[in-house]
Amino acid sequence: MSCIIWLQIFHTPGKNMNVNKAIITIEYAGVGIKMAAGNFQMGVSNKTPEFLKMNPIGKTPEGPLFESNAIARYVAHGSSLFGSSKIEYVSFALFLCYFL
Template structure:
């Protein structure tokens, strides 16, 4: 994962706070974005339904956190959300939601066929 991750500043989102779902394919991913905003919420919903652990960074302040030198190493433009994954960084809320939806090979949230996949994300 990228060096910016600091698990002391993240909250876990899963089916319940006491029952953290472990991903079938990889460790938790870190989502940088404003809590309660629709953009990161898409990824959190996909993670919830797909059984993928995604941690949202706590205390994210739009216009402050995303303009910091550390964040600009993740996304030089300073746009949010950004998802840190073992495969690399993912930008843009729809791309992040798609990535999370396809992350768990044991779940067909993204559809069981190519046409299902296209219909869900158009």
């Protein structure tokens, strides 16, 4: 099964725990994305009409998907990161919920 990625541009104010979680998963899944250009300022950039059109709650990390766990699960789906058994899947879920 292949993973079709429509997450192409990643908007973030910089690296933090949630951003790192998404970026680590993206890198391990072998998905190519680009970081949004510009000087993103949390509290300013995420309140613009353009940003709120992409993400009505104004949170980051952001792409067409928002929330780091959702991004990580979406990117991991169809890759080997989900594993081939329930215990392997739970290991990935633990990574999302606990380790980061």
